[in-house]
Amino acid sequence: MHRDIDISSLIEAATGVRGLAYAPYSRFFVGAALLTTAGRIYRGCNVENISFGLTLCAERAAVVAAVADGFQTFQAIAIVAETDVPISPCGACRQVLAEFAPDLLVISANLKGRTETFSLADLLPRAQSGILNNP
Numbered sequence: 001m002h003r004d005i006d007i008s009s010l011i012e013a014a015t016g017v018r019g020l021a022y023a024p025y026s027r028f029f030v031g032a033a034l035l036t037t038a039g040r041i042y043r044g045c046n047v048e049n050i051s052f053g054l055t056l057c058a059e060r061a062a063v064v065a066a067v068a069d070g071f072q073t074f075q076a077i078a079i080v081a082e083t084d085v086p087i088s089p090c091g092a093c094r095q096v097l098a099e100f101a102p103d104l105l106v107i108s109a110n111l112k113g114r115t116e117t118f119s120l121a122d123l124l125p126r127a128q129s130g131i132l133n134n135p
Helices: 005-020 057-068 091-100
Strands: 030-036 041-047 076-083 105-110 115-119
Touching: 005 030, 005 041, 005 057, 005 076, 005 105, 005 115, 030 057, 041 057, 057 076, 057 091, 076 091
Parallel strands: 076 105
Antiparallel strands: 030 041, 030 076, 105 115
16 A cells, blocks of 8 residues: 655655744644645644644644545655654544544654654554444
């Protein structure tokens, strides 16, 4: 499923949008680039709010952009932040991503060139089972 993905292009797109993040409180700028199964890339950056629970993560911003443009099937996402160890999506982002692509390829990178890849299914096992699908 994860063949023919240009990981460097995804990381480049995520790195570029990272600079657009609105992070006046944490100063933690994150960019994400989401690849649809149709080959389109949607970018997202984190957008903070003084009421921190209302902050929108970069990953969810990318999902919202793609869905608003008519795409709901995804192959991969790249996430970039200025950290020593590449970050992975928070729990809320994992669940939102799993709604659309439980086997999504997750590419985490930092600005130093370190990259790690994961399957979303490994990061969030049993994502499709919950109280709403209980008979």
